Amino acid sequence: xxxxxxxxxxxxxxxxxxxxxxxxxxxxxxxxxxxxxxxxxxxxxxxxxxxxxxxxxxxxxxxxxxxxxxxxxxxxxxxxxxxxxxxxxxxxxxxxxxxxxxxxxxxxxxxxxxxxxxxxxxxxxxxxxxxxxxxxxxxxxxxxxxxxxxxxxxxxxxxxxxxxxxxxxxxxxxxxxxxxxxxxxxxxxxxxxxxxxxxxxxxxxxxxxxxxxxxxxxxxxxxxxxxxxxxxxxxxxxxxxxxxxxxxxxxxxxxxxxxxxxxxxxxxxxxxxxxxxxxxxxxxxxxxxxxxxxxxxxxxxxxxxxxxxxxxxxxxxxxxxxxxxxxxxxxxxxxxxxxxxxxxxxxxxxxxxxxxxxxxxxxxxxxxxxxxxxxxxxx
Numbered sequence: 001x002x003x004x005x006x007x008x009x010x011x012x013x014x015x016x017x018x019x020x021x022x023x024x025x026x027x028x029x030x031x032x033x034x035x036x037x038x039x040x041x042x043x044x045x046x047x048x049x050x051x052x053x054x055x056x057x058x059x060x061x062x063x064x065x066x067x068x069x070x071x072x073x074x075x076x077x078x079x080x081x082x083x084x085x086x087x088x089x090x091x092x093x094x095x096x097x098x099x100x101x102x103x104x105x106x107x108x109x110x111x112x113x114x115x116x117x118x119x120x121x122x123x124x125x126x127x128x129x130x131x132x133x134x135x136x137x138x139x140x141x142x143x144x145x146x147x148x149x150x151x152x153x154x155x156x157x158x159x160x161x162x163x164x165x166x167x168x169x170x171x172x173x174x175x176x177x178x179x180x181x182x183x184x185x186x187x188x189x190x191x192x193x194x195x196x197x198x199x200x201x202x203x204x205x206x207x208x209x210x211x212x213x214x215x216x217x218x219x220x221x222x223x224x225x226x227x228x229x230x231x232x233x234x235x236x237x238x239x240x241x242x243x244x245x246x247x248x249x250x251x252x253x254x255x256x257x258x259x260x261x262x263x264x265x266x267x268x269x270x271x272x273x274x275x276x277x278x279x280x281x282x283x284x285x286x287x288x289x290x291x292x293x294x295x296x297x298x299x300x301x302x303x304x305x306x307x308x309x310x311x312x313x314x315x316x317x318x319x320x321x322x323x324x325x326x327x328x329x330x331x332x333x334x335x336x337x338x339x340x341x342x343x344x345x346x347x348x349x350x351x352x353x354x355x356x357x358x359x360x361x362x363x364x365x366x367x368x369x370x371x372x373x374x375x376x377x378x379x
Contacts (some may be wrong), residue, residue, distance in 0.1 A: 001033045007199065007281050007333040012262065015139055015326055015366045020245045020309060020329075020361050021360070023205060026074040028107060031350060041371050043155075044089050044105045045267070046090070046333055047217075055322045066184050067160045068164040069181045073151060073376050074104070076116050077105060081325075086210045086211060086214050086357050086360070087208075088207060088210065088271055088356060088360065090352075090353055090356075091198055091199060091203050091352035091353060091356055092180065092352060092353070094195045094198035094199075094203075095198065096197055096198045096199075097195070097197040100194075100195025100196060100225075101193060101195055101228070101229070101264070102175065102193065102194050102195045102196075102228065103186065103194060103195070103196050104177065104194045104196045104198075104199035104200075105189075105190050108180075108187045108190075109187055109188040109341055110185045110187075110188060110262075110302055110365055111143050111185055111186040111187050111188035111189075111362060112185065112186050112188075112267050112268050112269060113155055113184060113186075113267065113268045113269075114179070114183065114185060114186055114268065114269050114270075114351075115269070115270050115271065116182075116185060116271045117270065117271070117272060117273075118272065118273060118283065118320065118322050119272050119283055119320075120320065121135065122135060122137065122324055126138050126139060127146075127324060128144040128147070128148055129148075130148075130151050130308055130311060130312055130315075130325075131151070131152065131312065132312040132315050132316060133315050134311045134312060134314070134315040134322060134324070134325075135325070136151070136311075136324055136325045136326035136327055137306075137325065137326050137327065137328075138327050139326065139327065139328040139329070140290045140292075140327060140329060141204045142290065145365045147247070147327065148376060150305065150308075151304070151305070151306045152308075153169055153270065153309035153350045154305065154309065154376070155302070155305050155306040155309055155338070155339060155373060156302050156305065156375075157253040157263050157306075157338060157339055157373075158253075158370075158373045158374050158376070158377035159217065159253060159373065160251070160374065161374075162218070162251060163218060164220075164249060164251040165216070165218035165219055165220045165251065165252055166217060166251050166253055166254065166370075167212055167217060167220075167251050167252065167254045167256070167366075167370075168219075168220050168242060168245060168246065168249075168252050168254065168255040168256070168260060169208055169209055169219060169220070169221045169222065169256050170205075170238055170255070170256075170257055171201050171202060171219070171222070171223070171224050171226065171257065171258055171259070172204060172221065172227065172234045172235050172237075172238040172257050172259065172332075172333075173201065173226070173227045173231075173234055173239070173259055173260075174200065174201060174202060174223070174224065174225040174226050174227055175193040175194055175195055175200050175201075175225060175227055175228045175257060176192070176193060176201040177190075177194045177196075177199055177201070177348070178192065178199070178228075178259075178260065178346065178348060178349070178350050178351060178352050178355055179201045179271070179348070179349060179350060179351045179352070179355075180351065180352060180357035181351050181352075182271075182280075182351055184345060186348075186349065192262075192348040193198070193227075193228070195225060195228060196221060199344070201258055201260055201355075201361075202223050202261060203352070203355075203356060203360070204345050204355050204356060204359040205221050205223070205260055205361060206221065207329070207356050207357075207359030207360045207362075207367070208256070208359045208362050208363040209221045209234070209363070210360075210362075211362075211363025211364050211366075211367060212336075212363050212366065212367060215367045215371070215372075217367060217370060218251075218317075220245055220249065220252070221228060222238075222241050222242060222245070224241050226238040226241065231323050235331075235332065235333060238257070239333050239336075242255065242333070242336065243336065246337065247334055248349050250339065253307075254337070254339040254340075254341075254366075254370070255333075255335070255336060255337045255339075255340040255341075256340075256341055256343055257332060257333065257340075257341070257342045257343070258342075258343055258345060259342060259343065259344050259345070260344060260345055260346050260347060260348060260349050260350070260355065261285065261344040261346065261347040261348075262347055263347040263349065263354055264348075264349070269347070269348060269349035270349050271346075271347065271349035271350050271351075271354075272346065272347060272349075272350070273346075273350065273354055274316050274318075274321055274324070275319050276321065276357075276361065279350075279357055280353075280354050280357070281321060281354055281357045281358045281361055282345055282346025282347070282350040282355045282357075282358045283321060283322070283324065283346065283356040283358075284314070284321060284322050284358055284362065285318070285322065285324070285326060285334075285343070285344040286307050286310065286311055286322065286325045286326070286341055286342070286343055286344075287325070287326045287328070287332065287333045287341065287342040287343070287344065288300075288304045288307035288326070288327050288334070288341060289323055289328065289329070289331055289332055289342075290304075290328060290329050291327045291328070291329075295335075295336055295339060297331065297335045298335075298336065299335070299338050300335075302338035303334050303339065303340055303341060304327065305338075305340060306338065306339045306341065307325050307327075307341055307371075308325070309369060310341070310365070310366065310369055313365045313366075313368060313369040314362075314365050316362075317361070317364065317368065318365070320362055321361060327329075331341075333358070343362065345358050345359060345362070346358060356357070
């Protein structure tokens with residue numbers, strides 16, 4: 001709950017900063033010093049004016065001096081590059097204030113081999129193509145022809161210009177973790193789960209959040225651990241976390257449960273990756289649930305409409321980043337909004353930097369899709 005409150009405060013701070021930047025820029029260093037005092041960032045021990053410039057001991061306050069900085073409660077304040085993207089520190093360089101009861105390993109043992117590969121197009125009766133070239137893996141009794149028609153229907157919601165949160169990110173399996181770097185073998189003793197937020201799936205959610213907030217889209221990121229110490233009952237616990245948020249913020253249209261996959265065989269673990277703009281990204285997969293009559297998800301096709309739109313956006317932006325949508329009889333708390341999806345980001349054989357980069361790409365594509373939906377809704 002504390003993390004959610006900090007996110008809400010971050011939105012207030014961010015808007016206050018944006019509103020005061022033009023004034024403080026005109027007033028110079030003294031004006032910025034005064035602005036920090038008003039916002040509660042300034043104290044004599046941490047901020048001083050030196051040769052007409054602000055000098056800060058605290059990194060957040062120092063970074064706030066530039067109008068090219070953006071505030072993300074996932075990471076703090078980071079510089080934007082020309083395209084409006086957010087520079088993030090490497091997960092290998094991040095150190096957690098509290099790694100929890102199950103910290104990330106600091107030494108390694110040799111286990112099964114890692115197979116690096118890039119998944120392409122699939123064949124078979126369960127697969128069909130979406131407009132734009134991506135695919136769906138239909139594991140239900142619904143016909144491919146029906147789902148192909150449904151995939152062309154626009155999502156039934158849009159976003160608006162508001163400072164209220166409109167996207168919810170959470171993690172049912174919060175402790176899911178990854179390889180430290182590219183190597184030939186997995187670790188023999190690590191089960192690829194950690195309570196260290198800088199090394200588990202929360203770090204991926206932070207990357208998505210940073211991209212959304214950089215574009216002015218309000219986000220709540222739930223970082224509570226739902227799968228430790230007990231794995232059983234994780235979905236019930238994550239539901240308990242997010243239902244009150246959805247009730248408090250009815251503007252939230254998109255609810256993303258961010259996971260990682262676990263692709264492996266008897267003697268190997270997979271590392272599905274693709275190179276995008278000179279960097280390796282973990283391949284991802286959307287899971288959109290279907291109701292067989294027992295799952296109490298009457299609006300499951302509306303989720304599928306959103307899944308199809310997002311899949312097309314991924315393919316347009318970053319071809320082959322996304323494996324086929326898995327459309328199957330799954331619940332995964334997808335009854336709560338008509339924009340509820342589960343996204344698998346890589347597998348346990350992928351590296352921390354690969355999945356962080358994928359989180360950024362997910363955030364960028366989601367921003368583009370939501371902005372397009374907003375524009376279409378205003379016509």
